Amino acid sequence: MSTIREIISSAYDRLEEAHWNIHQMEENYHESDPFRFALNSFIRVIKEVPQILQMELQNRDGFKEWYINRRRLTTQDPLISDLFKKRDIVVHKSMLRPKSSAVLGITEGRGFKLGLGLPLDPFQDSDVLIIQYLFLNNEKEGEEDIFGILGSDEESLPCIERHWGLDPFEEGILELAVQAWNTIASLINDTVIWLGEDPSELHLTLKCIHSSAAVSVRTYRRDWIQTINSDIKKGIEFYEAMYKLKVLRHRA
Template sequence: MSCPNSVAVKTLNSSLDRLNEAQWYVQLMQEHYHCAEKFRWALSSFLRSTKEVSQIISMEIQQHKDLNLWYKKENKERHKDPIISYLVKQRDVVVHQKMLETASKGTVGFTRGKGIKLGIGQDINPNYDSKEAILNYISYAAKDVDFFGILYTEEDGGGEYTCVQREWRLSNFPDTEITTLCAHAWESVAKLLIDVAKQLGADFFYPKLDIRPIEEVELEIYNPAWIKEQLESAKKYHAAQNT
């Protein structure tokens, strides 16, 4: 007698694989959180792969007529979720060869261990890496003064470092960070996939997206030696412009 779990895994093998692929793309988003292009590429791939999960499920269960009818109804209901509906539309934008539009905001400041201690909030061009934000502030400070005292150019033993805190957004959900939206979408399609497996007799649990807390990825911390090098270079540049 076949094990129901094994039967479900065999039947849904491709959709389970694509679900894992979608998770990996969110992990890539976090890995490249401060690199604009790589972050956007990973997001686009996530949107594509999550939609493909539901398409693959439909193909995998097409021989199960009653289950397929049930699945189509459940999937249609899932798309009533405003987050799911919006992300699916963003995937279609990517498919039609338009660059996905994102937005980001951040804070240039300093950190001591965890979190930002003091900084200046600003919008960060979504086409620019986080490093551009600190370079802009360095250029400003080189012309005048580091008014906020956030440029740490020496290791002073206090554990304080210059940093950029960044968060990515999508226009329809300006108050929610993007990987949080992705987690919602991933767990939604994962639940649907597991529900299909349960219909096939499997005894599976509902998974959670395996990603790091946003607090662990939103900070990019800069080596004091690099800050010093960039500050000295900017001062030389501005001095040359004034001669």
């Protein structure tokens, strides 16, 4: 006799893929392209789960009638409904443009000592802000480094706190993704129960914690800042400074 994993193998595989995409967004939170690509993939995959689940079970007696009503409850959820519409835009029309903003400043490990909120193009990495600040500081030589980015205070570090969002919601993208995943997982859970099987045989709850707060702040060692600032004074180009920063972080 087939196990529940075998009965709905494709739908469950898509659900796990959606979870993997959440991890990718988390790990690439400050890198625009990888983050956006993972978001796009999540939105595509999350819509496929109910469709594939229906295809896998459509020949079961009574399933179609039950599933129509249960699936309707899922698709009427405001977040799920919006993500499904965004999926169609991504697949058939144009790129998704998430909301993006950031705070540039100094941190002492807990919150900001001093910071300034700035817009940040969703198609740009977080590092762009710190490099822009260094170039601007060099262009206005002699003016005060108001944030202390170029200072030598060993008790604090330059940092950027990034925020990703999706209209019309206020929550961060990671929080929205977790909420959407849980809603789709609940659909699978109820389907498994309808089949008379045990949902505990599947991983339908997220054991790991996905939170924007855990990854939104990126810090910069002061020796990195001094190295790049010195190179800027020597005439390094913007894209070269971006690459140099990535190299320094990779070596750390």
